[in-house]
Structures are given as structure tokens and as C-alpha cells.
Amino acid sequence: xxxxxxxxxxxxxxRLAVAADSGGQAADLAQPxxxxxxxxxxxxxxxxxHEFNFSESxxxxxxIHRGPTSYGRLRENRLDLSYIVSVPLAxxxxxxxxxDYQRYDFGSLRGDLLPDTLSGAALVLGADFNLAAxxxxxxxxxxxxxxxxxxxxxxxxxxxxxIGATYLVNADLQWFFGAQLDPxxxxxxxxxxxxxVLPGVGVRWRFADQWTLLAMLPDPELxxxxxxxxxxxxGARLRGGNYRTGKNFGHAAGRGNLANANLAYREIRVGLGAxxxxxxxxxLEAEGGSAVTRQFYYSGADLQFHSDPAAxxxxxxxxxx
Numbered sequence: 001x002x003x004x005x006x007x008x009x010x011x012x013x014x015r016l017a018v019a020a021d022s023g024g025q026a027a028d029l030a031q032p033x034x035x036x037x038x039x040x041x042x043x044x045x046x047x048x049x050h051e052f053n054f055s056e057s058x059x060x061x062x063x064i065h066r067g068p069t070s071y072g073r074l075r076e077n078r079l080d081l082s083y084i085v086s087v088p089l090a091x092x093x094x095x096x097x098x099x100d101y102q103r104y105d106f107g108s109l110r111g112d113l114l115p116d117t118l119s120g121a122a123l124v125l126g127a128d129f130n131l132a133a134x135x136x137x138x139x140x141x142x143x144x145x146x147x148x149x150x151x152x153x154x155x156x157x158x159x160x161x162x163i164g165a166t167y168l169v170n171a172d173l174q175w176f177f178g179a180q181l182d183p184x185x186x187x188x189x190x191x192x193x194x195x196x197v198l199p200g201v202g203v204r205w206r207f208a209d210q211w212t213l214l215a216m217l218p219d220p221e222l223x224x225x226x227x228x229x230x231x232x233x234x235g236a237r238l239r240g241g242n243y244r245t246g247k248n249f250g251h252a253a254g255r256g257n258l259a260n261a262n263l264a265y266r267e268i269r270v271g272l273g274a275x276x277x278x279x280x281x282x283x284l285e286a287e288g289g290s291a292v293t294r295q296f297y298y299s300g301a302d303l304q305f306h307s308d309p310a311a312x313x314x315x316x317x318x319x320x321x
Contacts, residue, residue, distance in 0.1 A: 048087050050321055051098075055080040057314035059267075059291045064109065064307040071113065074294060074307045077105040078239070084124055092131075098124040100142065102241070104265065112253040114296055114305060115148035118243050118265055122146075126162070138164040151246035155260055158182070158244075172206035176216055182242070229277040237269035255301070262299045268292045269312055285316040 061073035084098030103119040122144025129137040140162040147156035164178035179199040202216025212223040214235075221235030243263045250258030271289020278284055294307040 048085065050319075051082070051084045051086075052319040053080065053082045053316070054318075055285075055314060055316035057312060059294070059312040060310040062291075062308040062310035064114075064294075064305055066113075066303070066305050071111050071305065072109045074109065074310075075107050076291075076294070079103045079105075082124070086128070093127055093129045096124065096126045096128065096138075096140065100124055100144070113250070113255060113258065113303070115150070115243075115245060115249060115263070117148055117150075118241065118263070119149045120144055120146040120241060120243070134168045136166045136168070138162070140164075146241065147244045148246050148249060151248055153244075153247055153260070155247075156244040158242075174204045176200075176202040176204070231275045232273070233275070234272050235270070237271070238267070239269065240264065240266035257301050258298060258303070261301060264297045264299065265295070266297075267294045271312070273314075281321045282319045283317070285318070286314070287316075288313040 059076035064074040082100040088094040122142040126140030143159040161181040167175040210225040214221045218238035223233040273287025296305040
């Protein structure tokens with residue numbers, strides 16, 4: 001869970017992917033959309049494009065512990081909403097702007113040591129640059145508020161920065177390189193929380209007519225194109241973020257050091273899923289499996305919680321036009 005390839009530690013969820021033509025609509029839209037980079041041939045220079053994303057997931061209850069002590073059963077609802085518009089301003093670059101919202105609902109746990117919600121609401125401001133025939137660069141900032149939203153303060157305001165690049169070898173092979181810069185909250189996991197820069201690398205390889213390997217965190221997948229409009233896959237989901245608690249959090253439990261504290265949440269899922277192309281540019285997705293672990297860590301208080309495995313289910317809708 002540590003190392004240079006943990007792109008999932010990018011708390012805002014910055015992704016590197018390319019919508020390369022892979023011979024079918026379902027395969028084309030199946031790539032992760034954290035940093036969806038289109039090849040110059042796929043998008044007319046004067047076209048304005050729009051991206052919508054909605055997903056809702058539920059993780060069943062499982063015991064959450066701090067060492068041998070149990071603090072009840074942790075259940076989770078996660079909501080993701082985003083809208084991004086891309087506006088070409090020149091032949092080789094385009095402006096990106098939009099909104100992104102994520103919310104975790106955990107319910108109440110014994111001891112009042114963990115927030116019942118964690119949320120992030122941010123603007124998306126960035127640009128894509130076609131540097132050469134095979135290279136695409138993305139620069140992006142996501143200024144927003146990241147916290148429990150019980151008492152919003154300026155301490156919960158953060159501006160993570162994302163740098164990503166795609167190298168297009170051909171339609172079947174692409175390499176991805178990226179890094180997140182987060183000098184305020186940190187980008188790492190647990191005792192890496194003070195690391196201001198976290199790099200990552202990945203690859204997408206279509207190694208057979210119906211098979212694609214997406215070896216790229218936070219959403220590695222092995223994909224199979226069952227039909228022109230249906231794709232099935234097995235993969236992992238690495239979720240989480242870095243947040244700041246409210247100014248009054250922890251006082252009721254006699255833990256004032258948890259107020260205005262940095263809290264890292266990390267979650268690992270493994271499962272199976274299917275994507276269906278409803279019509280060109282619109283996909284529906286359903287998946288299920290196991291949330292292997294969910295972990296919370298207060299860096300300043302050196303306080304850590306972890307949960308047992310639990311089943312999860314997720315639905316998602318993506319649209320791009």
C-alpha cells in the first residue's frame with residue numbers, strides 16, 4: 001500500500017487514462033475518467049465537450065476496531081457527482097472547468113471518535129495540451145472544501161494540484177504518468193501524510209481482440225468485450241481522501257485533539273462488474289464484491305481505526321458528448 005505507484009492516494013481522485021479507439025463503443029467508454037485524455041483525431045478542434053458522472057455505492061456493515069477494541073459496525077453510503085466542460089481555445093490545447101462532489105456517510109459509531117460524514121466539494125480548473133503526435137499533458141487544480149461539513153472553516157479549504165501525461169504508443173497501448181501536489185493536507189497514506197508530492201505510472205494494453213488490461217491505480221481492471229455494447233470486468237477500487245475535521249469535533253468524547261485534525265480515509269474493494277452502452281456516449285455500470293478493508297488515520301493524534309471486510313454494490317452512469 002506504499003510506493004511510487006499508489007495513484008489512489010490522490011485524495012481528490014485524479015486519474016490518468018486515454019479514450020483510445022479500441023474497436024467498440026463499450027471498450028472506448030470503459031476507461032477511467034479521472035484524467036480522460038482524447039487523442040487529437042477523436043475530437044474536432046472546434047468542438048465543446050461535456051462529461052457527466054454519477055455513482056452511488058453501499059458497503060454493508062462490519063466491525064470497526066482500534067486495536068482489540070470494537071467501536072460498532074461501520075456501514076457506508078458513497079455518492080459521486082461531477083460535471084466538466086472542455087472548451088478548445090487553440091489547435092493544440094483546451095480549457096477544462098467544472099464541479100466535483102463526493103460524500104461518504106458512515107452513520108454513528110460508539111465513542112464519537114469518527115465523523116459520520118466526510119465530503120469534498122470542489123471546482124475543477126485545468127487544461128489539456130497536445131504536446132506532440134503521441135504526447136498529451138494535463139494540468140489541473142481542484143480548489144474546494146474537504147471535511148466533515150459540520151462546521152465549515154477556512155482550515156478545510158485545500159487546492160490540490162494534478163499533473164498528468166499520456167504517451168500514445170498506438171491504439172492498443174498507452175502509458176500514463178502523473179503526480180499530485182498537496183502541500184497542505186499531504187498526499188500519502190498514514191505516516192506518509194506529510195509527503196507533498198506523490199507520483200504514479202500505469203499502462204493500458206489491449207492484448208487481444210476482446211481483452212484489455214488496465215494496470216493503473218486507483219481502478220485496475222481486466223476487461224472483456226462480451227458484445228459491441230457490453231463489457232464485463234474484474235478489478236479493484238482504491239478509494240478515500242484526506243479531510244479536515246470541524247473545529248468542535250472530538251470535544252464530546254473528551255478528545256479535543258481531534259478537532260481541526262487531518263483525517264485520512266482509505267478503502268480497498270475487489271469485485272466484478274458490467275458496463276452497457278445505452279447509446280453512443282452514455283454507459284450504465286453495475287458492480288459488486290468485497291470491501292476488503294476500510295481505514296481511518298488521524299495523523300496529528302496518531303490514532304488509527306480499521307474495519308473487517310464487507311460486501312459492497314455500486315451503480316454508475318457516465319455521459320460524454
